[in-house]
Amino acid sequence: MARMATRQRVVISTIGAWLFGFLIFFPILWMVLASFKTELEAFAIPPSFLFFHWTLENYATVQERSDYFHHAMNSIIIAGGSTLIALLIAIPAAWSMAFSPTKRTKDILLWMLSTKMMPPVGVLVPIYLIFKTFGLLDSRIGLVFILCLGNLPIVIWMLFTYFKEIPRDILEAARMDGATIGRELVYVLTPMAIPGLASTLLLNLILAWNEAFWTLNLSTSNAAPLTTFIASYSSPEGLFWAKLSAASTLAIAPILVLGWFSQKQLVRGLTFGAVK
Amino acid sequence: MGQITLQGVQKSFGPVHIIKGADLDIADGSFVVFVGPSGCGKTTLLRLIAGLEDVSGGKILIDGKNVVDTPPAKRGLSMVFQSYALYPHMSVRGNIGFGLKMAGLAKDEINRKVEAAAATLNLSPYLDRKPRELSGGQRQRVAIGRAIVREPKAFLFDEPLSNLDAALRVQMRIEVTRLQKQLGTTAIYVTHDQVEAMTMADKIVVLNGGKIEQYGSPLELYERPANLFVAGFIGSPKMNFVTGELALQKGAATIGVRPEHLKIERDGGGGWQGTIAVAEHLGSDTFLYVDAGPLGMLTARYIGELSLHAGDRVSLVPDPQRIHRFDDGGNALRG
Numbered sequence: 330m331a332r333m334a335t336r337q338r339v340v341i342s343t344i345g346a347w348l349f350g351f352l353i354f355f356p357i358l359w360m361v362l363a364s365f366k367t368e369l370e371a372f373a374i375p376p377s378f379l380f381f382h383w384t385l386e387n388y389a390t391v392q393e394r395s396d397y398f399h400h401a402m403n404s405i406i407i408a409g410g411s412t413l414i415a416l417l418i419a420i421p422a423a424w425s426m427a428f429s430p431t432k433r434t435k436d437i438l439l440w441m442l443s444t445k446m447m448p449p450v451g452v453l454v455p456i457y458l459i460f461k462t463f464g465l466l467d468s469r470i471g472l473v474f475i476l477c478l479g480n481l482p483i484v485i486w487m488l489f490t491y492f493k494e495i496p497r498d499i500l501e502a503a504r505m506d507g508a509t510i511g512r513e514l515v516y517v518l519t520p521m522a523i524p525g526l527a528s529t530l531l532l533n534l535i536l537a538w539n540e541a542f543w544t545l546n547l548s549t550s551n552a553a554p555l556t557t558f559i560a561s562y563s564s565p566e567g568l569f570w571a572k573l574s575a576a577s578t579l580a581i582a583p584i585l586v587l588g589w590f591s592q593k594q595l596v597r598g599l600t601f602g603a604v605k
Numbered sequence: 606m607g608q609i610t611l612q613g614v615q616k617s618f619g620p621v622h623i624i625k626g627a628d629l630d631i632a633d634g635s636f637v638v639f640v641g642p643s644g645c646g647k648t649t650l651l652r653l654i655a656g657l658e659d660v661s662g663g664k665i666l667i668d669g670k671n672v673v674d675t676p677p678a679k680r681g682l683s684m685v686f687q688s689y690a691l692y693p694h695m696s697v698r699g700n701i702g703f704g705l706k707m708a709g710l711a712k713d714e715i716n717r718k719v720e721a722a723a724a725t726l727n728l729s730p731y732l733d734r735k736p737r738e739l740s741g742g743q744r745q746r747v748a749i750g751r752a753i754v755r756e757p758k759a760f761l762f763d764e765p766l767s768n769l770d771a772a773l774r775v776q777m778r779i780e781v782t783r784l785q786k787q788l789g790t791t792a793i794y795v796t797h798d799q800v801e802a803m804t805m806a807d808k809i810v811v812l813n814g815g816k817i818e819q820y821g822s823p824l825e826l827y828e829r830p831a832n833l834f835v836a837g838f839i840g841s842p843k844m845n846f847v848t849g850e851l852a853l854q855k856g857a858a859t860i861g862v863r864p865e866h867l868k869i870e871r872d873g874g875g876g877w878q879g880t881i882a883v884a885e886h887l888g889s890d891t892f893l894y895v896d897a898g899p900l901g902m903l904t905a906r907y908i909g910e911l912s913l914h915a916g917d918r919v920s921l922v923p924d925p926q927r928i929h930r931f932d933d934g935g936n937a938l939r940g
Contacts, residue, residue: 507704
């Protein structure tokens, strides 16, 4: 009886999980499907799910009208650059807070987090003026800079929790074994922290890739990443759903592929410390 | 060689004095156990010797050389941690050989030494496994292997057996003792378990509140405790203490008698009268917890089985040769 009940529960929760997963995935699926429809079919009511006239025309138009690779390259540089710089700053910061905390460490961490509580639009005007003054508008360097600073608190928090999980005893054992600080870092700490570093890097890459507020407001063409590329299709003159969908699919494709191959790392990263 | 001397070693964390001046002479090749209740400073003292904490005052001499400013790696000591502290990403071979690799030894030599250490500890079949694939006892052995392979001047053990189950703990206790005798290396061992202390040590250091209460061989501590704390801490069950009129008659503020030195007689004999509150029959021993009225609760131990039960009246006669006397400062009175 008890066994039956357990089996039933497993079946029900499995079905439930699949349904929930499908629900979450549906908008993306719908977008991909719409990108293969004609403009007319894209907003037809009732909508057709699979039986429509499949076409690649939208992708051709999108590539023709705007240079996808230019935007994709900007996205890679901006997301990649801001992530790398954030890691370079965050690793020593998190390291020192995790391994030699002071009375103020907690306050510093909370203060950093508090900067994420302010809506970015609140500082749009000052940031815009600063960018204008320093000639950073529509420049990749400017976007790398602002995205790096924007995500830094999250990166430091994530790394801090990772480093905190590394038992002090192991570092002391290495010290007793005659490892200098440098060798302790190379042979013991880094190999133990690699999963944490990898998932922080991935998560930050995704956050920076999808960031739209600053990229839309501070870039127009030269430095415009894929977010601007998508936005150019939601024009006020009319809805081009199929083309918008094609542009969006193209924009998320690289990060979706990366996310798919690293999902194990990502899940581990996001649930780290939750279960021991 | 591994002679360790502490001279007035002190340690404070901010305003809190953890170690209030420790003087100690540890002879080369001896097995010394630091024992005391939790928070008494025993682990801190070990970490000071290891160099993982800096002293606030005093000197630590290893083979006559003051090492207070020497980093842990240069002190020539190796340590076994309570949590094992194995490197999770390295194989057993890598773990044991790490210290040798850091010392810059050639690969062949590292392998030879690691394999010899593994053979001593019955770890040879596991050399290529990761720590997570080992049982608790095996992990502990790897930690010990890591310590012995470097041929240190002394081993430092920080409660190494407390994470093991009771049966394994007894077995490892014997193994560690035998290994230490075989290698002849000085060992300092921290524990809160007085049975471990009594069975393993050549000499015991009893610590309490950051102070060394007594330093001596296990039997010295048992037979001639320096004060009330040591008298109560060493020995199981605990020594009985009696104050008041009876103590004054013996010229002391407190007198103490161990449970095994109380002769148990049925009611009507001389000695201290009381009623049995609880009787524990272990077969090999019988423990009686006796409510002795104004004297308080007394514990008596009988070797073998004694058919007495709760509610029975008994009289307890202390062995006059084995009464410990203490002054009102808690220090032992001799003679």
